[in-house]
Each structure stands twice: as structure tokens, then as C-alpha cells.
Amino acid sequence: xxxMGIDPGLTRCGLGVIDVDPSRxxxxxxxxxxxxxxxxxxxxxxxxxxxAIDAVIERHRPExxxxxxxxxxDNLQSVTTTMQVMGAAMACVGRAxxxxxxxxxxxxxxxxxxxxxxxxxxxxxxxARILGLAEAPRPADAADSLAxxxxxxxxxxxxxxxxxxxxxxxxxxxxxxxxxxxxxxxRAWAQAQAAQRRTGAVDPARRRG
Amino acid sequence: xxxMGIDPGLTRCGLGVIDVDPSRxxxxxxxxxxxxxxxxxxxxxxxxxxxAIDAVIERHRPExxxxxxxxxxDNLQSVTTTMQVMGAAMACVGRAxxxxxxxxxxxxxxxxxxxxxxxxxxxxxxxARILGLAEAPRPADAADSLAxxxxxxxxxxxxxxxxxxxxxxxxxxxxxxxxxxxxxxxRAWAQAQAAQRRTGAVDPARRRG
Numbered sequence: 001x002x003x004m005g006i007d008p009g010l011t012r013c014g015l016g017v018i019d020v021d022p023s024r025x026x027x028x029x030x031x032x033x034x035x036x037x038x039x040x041x042x043x044x045x046x047x048x049x050x051x052a053i054d055a056v057i058e059r060h061r062p063e064x065x066x067x068x069x070x071x072x073x074d075n076l077q078s079v080t081t082t083m084q085v086m087g088a089a090m091a092c093v094g095r096a097x098x099x100x101x102x103x104x105x106x107x108x109x110x111x112x113x114x115x116x117x118x119x120x121x122x123x124x125x126x127x128a129r130i131l132g133l134a135e136a137p138r139p140a141d142a143a144d145s146l147a148x149x150x151x152x153x154x155x156x157x158x159x160x161x162x163x164x165x166x167x168x169x170x171x172x173x174x175x176x177x178x179x180x181x182x183x184x185x186x187r188a189w190a191q192a193q194a195a196q197r198r199t200g201a202v203d204p205a206r207r208r209g
Numbered sequence: 210x211x212x213m214g215i216d217p218g219l220t221r222c223g224l225g226v227i228d229v230d231p232s233r234x235x236x237x238x239x240x241x242x243x244x245x246x247x248x249x250x251x252x253x254x255x256x257x258x259x260x261a262i263d264a265v266i267e268r269h270r271p272e273x274x275x276x277x278x279x280x281x282x283d284n285l286q287s288v289t290t291t292m293q294v295m296g297a298a299m300a301c302v303g304r305a306x307x308x309x310x311x312x313x314x315x316x317x318x319x320x321x322x323x324x325x326x327x328x329x330x331x332x333x334x335x336x337a338r339i340l341g342l343a344e345a346p347r348p349a350d351a352a353d354s355l356a357x358x359x360x361x362x363x364x365x366x367x368x369x370x371x372x373x374x375x376x377x378x379x380x381x382x383x384x385x386x387x388x389x390x391x392x393x394x395x396r397a398w399a400q401a402q403a404a405q406r407r408t409g410a411v412d413p414a415r416r417r418g
Binding site: 037039040041042043044045046047048049050070080083084085086087088090091093094095099100159160161189190 | 246248249250251252253254255256257258259279289292293294295296297299300302303304308309368369370398399
């Protein structure tokens with residue numbers, strides 16, 4: 001299974017892609033950080049991040065995308081911006097017709113290190129070890145995106161719009177079949193989206209204008 | 210000047226377009242509400258809203274887009290969702306290479322009714338009166354998107370990334386020249402974006418993948 005992880009941020013947005021085989025062994029496919037110019041207006045910065053996400057999806061064709069859930073903290077401006085990056089990123093994943101999973105920071109830390117309160121350095125070290133890399137990917141946002149992808153591949157839950165029962169079933173069976181966890185309606189919609197993007201056909205929503 | 214207003218929402222997203230002449234008279238070009246199916250996963254719903262925004266921009270070619278600023282309130286889930294819609298919408302405006310302005314709800318209410326605490330019905334009534342419509346556009350989200358557009362056309366401030374000085378100059382002169390308020394760097398970036406979308410050329414950010 002090929003999984004893309006996104007660590008949302010406007011200044012640095014971590015984008016990682018891994019392959020995970022049925023024995024849960026993970027290998028690195030891509031890792032990078034999308035950046036946006038601080039001198040640009042926020043909406044142009046969001047577009048730059050969205051373009052980078054589109055490019056990684058197009059090039060590496062993940063089967064599922066996982067993103068870290070943002071929580072309201074004391075710094076309201078930073079949360080606002082990260083929520084907006086999350087929204088722009090989610091729309092990219094939707095346009096590609098892919099399933100999207102959301103994981104909390106503590107789920108991610110716990111999945112890679114066994115400790116939901118692990119520090120950044122510990123997460124980076126574990127990501128490198130899991131992927132068999134000589135050194136940890138830098139900056140931290142890049143390593144975090146890989147940690148999110150590993151978390152999703154190993155947990156197999158957290159898909160948006162997935163029926164709770166099927167998540168549990170997948171989780172218990174331990175098989176990596178997240179791709180098929182969408183409901184039939186979700187799947188039909190996703191396939192129509194993907195087909196439209198490929199052919200450039202105009203869909204009814206666009207005609208309505 | 211042609212202004213598009215967006216009232217961000219996942220279930221109903223108001224989209225309105227008006228023309229405003231130099232004497233500040235406003236006329237209706239388009240009004241509608243983009244809806245998304247509640248049974249779909251959130252990211253697919255965001256894509257549906259983004260597609261509708263793209264379609265209105267493509268069809269009506271606004272010179273500037275204005276959106277209502279969302280504030281953190283007691284309902285955190287609702288704010289999170291609206292922030293995400295805002296992010297997806299902002300990325301659409303950025304992709305079209307257009308300037309984006311943000312106005313607070315009280316600025317919008319004050320601009321159309323003279324009362325920053327006006328109720329929904331009062332805003333709807335004033336929007337209809339300003340645009341010379343026989344009755345108020347419904348639902349409220351549709352009327353709100355027009356109120357946001359009117360607010361921007363009349364105030365001429367609030368552009369993201371605009372130097373504060375130029376906003377003040379425009380505001381004092383009273384002329385509706387918001388389109389030119391971007392900094393030279395913003396304008397160059399916006400023009401490159403728009404040109405790329407037209408020609409389908411690959412930009413360096415995409416090549417980096």
C-alpha cells in the first residue's frame with residue numbers, strides 16, 4: 001500500500017510518501033517540504049502549497065492520504081492558518097478522488113515510538129529507523145509527514161466518511177486494506193471525480209455555474 | 210468593478226457577484242449557494258465547494274474576491290469546518306490570480322445597514338434595496354455573499370498582502386481601485402499564476418514534485 005502523509009503548515013508543509021508491504025515493512029518513496037513565500041498574501045501561499053500537494057499526488061500516485069489533525073491551542077492565528085492549509089490540502093485530496101484519513105499528533109507519536117508524548121527528536125529517530133534511513137529526514141516537518149503516513153499504514157483507521165464498523169474490522173484483522181474502506185457512495189463519487197480530472201470532462205456542478 | 214463575495218460554509222456556501230460603478234451604484238450579476246452532500250467525507254465536500262467557486266470565477270470573471278472572516282466561537286467543530294472551507298476557497302482565488310479581501314461580519318453588516326449588529330433579516334432587506342431587487346435573495350447565505358461583495362466595493366480595504374498605506378490612500382480617495390492595490394511582487398505572482406492556468410504550462414514548483 002502506498003500512503004502519503006501531510007504535516008500541514010503554511011511556511012513549511014511536510015509531504016511524505018511511503019510503501020508498506022503486508023508484513024508492515026515500510027520503505028521511503030518521497031519526502032520533501034513545500035514552502036511558501038512569506039511576502040505573498042495568504043491565499044497565494046495556500047495556492048503554492050496546494051500546487052505542491054497536487055504535484056506529489058500526480059507523481060507518486062498514493063492510494064490513500066493521511067493528514068495530522070490540528071487542535072485549537074493558545075496561538076489562535078497559527079491555528080487559523082493551519083486549519084486553512086488543512087482545508088486547501090483536503091480539497092486537493094478530494095479532487096484526486098483519494099480517501100483521506102486524519103490522525104491526532106498523539107496517535108502519530110504513539111504509532112512510531114510507542115509514546116504519545118514523544119518529542120520531535122525521538123519521532124525523527126524512529127522514522128529513520130523504521131524506514132531504514134542512515135539519518136533522520138530534515139526538517140522536522142518532513143519527518144512528521146512520514147510519521148503520519150506510517151501511523152496510517154499501521155493503524156488502518158481514521159478514514160473520513162468510513163463507516164465505523166469497517167474501520168474496526170480492518171483494525172482487528174490487521175490487514176492493510178484502507179483503500180477499500182470507503183462506503184460504496186464515497187467510492188462512486190471518488191471514481192467519478194478521478195475520471196473527470198483525467199478526461200477534463202465538465203461535470204454538472206460546473207455547468208450550473 | 211466586478212466583485213465576488215463568498216460566505217464560507219460546508220453545507221451552504223453563498224456565492225455572489227456584483228458590478229459596482231464609480232458612483233457606487235451596485236447591480237446583481239450572479240447569486241447562488243454551493244451545497245455539498247452531507248453523506249460524503251469532508252474532503253470530498255470541500256472539493257465540491259471549491260469546484261463551485263472555480264465555476265463562478267470562470268464564468269463571471271470577478272476582478273477581486275471578498276470573503277467573510279471566521280472567528281473562533283463556542284462551537285469549535287463548526288469553526289474548524291468553516292476555516293477549512295475558507296482555506297479551500299482561498300486557494301481557488303489564489304489559483305485564479307485574483308486579489309482577496311477579508312472582512313469581519315460586523316464590517317459587512319455595518320457597510321450595508323449602518324449597524325454592525327444588524328440581524329439577518331435586516332441585512333437581507335438592505336441587500337435587496339441596494340441592488341434594486343424586488344425581494345431578498347434566499348437563503349441567507351446567498352444574501353450574505355452579496356453583502357460581503359457590497360462591503361468590499363464600498364470600503365475598498367481589507368485586501369490580503371496589500372501595503373497598509375495603499376489601502377488608506379484608496380480609502381481616502383474613495384475610488385474603487387481595489388484591483389490595483391496589490392504590491393508589485395503580488396501582482397507579478399498573480400499574473401504568472403493566471404498565465405500558467407491559461408496555458409497549462411508547468412511551473413517550477415510542480416517540477417520539483
